[in-house]
Amino acid sequence: MAVDKLHKLIGRRIKMLRDKHNISQQVLAAKCNFEKSNMSRIEAGNVNSTISTLNKIAVALDIPLKEIFDFSDLQKMRDSSDKN
Amino acid sequence: MAVDKLHKLIGRRIKMLRDKHNISQQVLAAKCNFEKSNMSRIEAGNVNSTISTLNKIAVALDIPLKEIFDFSDLQKMRDSSDKN
DNA sequence: TAATCAGTTATCACAAATGATAACTAATAT
DNA sequence: ATATTAGTTATCATTTGTGATAACTGATTA
Numbered sequence: 001m002a003v004d005k006l007h008k009l010i011g012r013r014i015k016m017l018r019d020k021h022n023i024s025q026q027v028l029a030a031k032c033n034f035e036k037s038n039m040s041r042i043e044a045g046n047v048n049s050t051i052s053t054l055n056k057i058a059v060a061l062d063i064p065l066k067e068i069f070d071f072s073d074l075q076k077m078r079d080s081s082d083k084n
Numbered sequence: 085m086a087v088d089k090l091h092k093l094i095g096r097r098i099k100m101l102r103d104k105h106n107i108s109q110q111v112l113a114a115k116c117n118f119e120k121s122n123m124s125r126i127e128a129g130n131v132n133s134t135i136s137t138l139n140k141i142a143v144a145l146d147i148p149l150k151e152i153f154d155f156s157d158l159q160k161m162r163d164s165s166d167k168n
Numbered sequence: 169t170a171a172t173c174a175g176t177t178a179t180c181a182c183a184a185a186t187g188a189t190a191a192c193t194a195a196t197a198t
Numbered sequence: 199a200t201a202t203t204a205g206t207t208a209t210c211a212t213t214t215g216t217g218a219t220a221a222c223t224g225a226t227t228a
Contacts, residue, residue: 010135034218038218048134050133052090053216069153108204110205121207125207131186134186
């Protein structure tokens, strides 16, 4: 898998988890002690985040870090170039 | 949990997974296309790795990325300052 | 219409991860 | 004794993530 797609998956996963909590990027970012613009680029999959950043989000969402890497619930929005 | 401890946990987890494969840091690093010194500092928990780095390791070990964050098998080598 | 809320995007300075090299220790094998 | 293997550590240049600010769009609300 392309590393870029992985970042998008992580972003979609975070958004899904955030939506479950019914909070805005603004509020989640505040819980993480950073700005909403940073949350936006993470959810957009535009960065190769570090563990500490993702851990802040996991803590703010009160979930284990590994949950962020569970993509099984994500609707598979893939293009035709994907193999499976 | 201190972020530093998290990096140590990840390092111990990677070592455990590498040991299961019976390969050296050298060999695993080569599969990841980087040097053994980099693998050493990751396993030592001296860096706040990015997702792309950990994903290279997961791919090299042929495991899902989330496995790296499953610390349940790790023997709890904690000091007395820890709460639980 | 004006104000507020939610999210995106561009830009910047600073800190830190990455990748590489080299020197080192310790253990094992020839 | 020497060579090899495994892992650690220090250092360096380069790249990139982080955190912040500000300007923007679009939707909703007063």
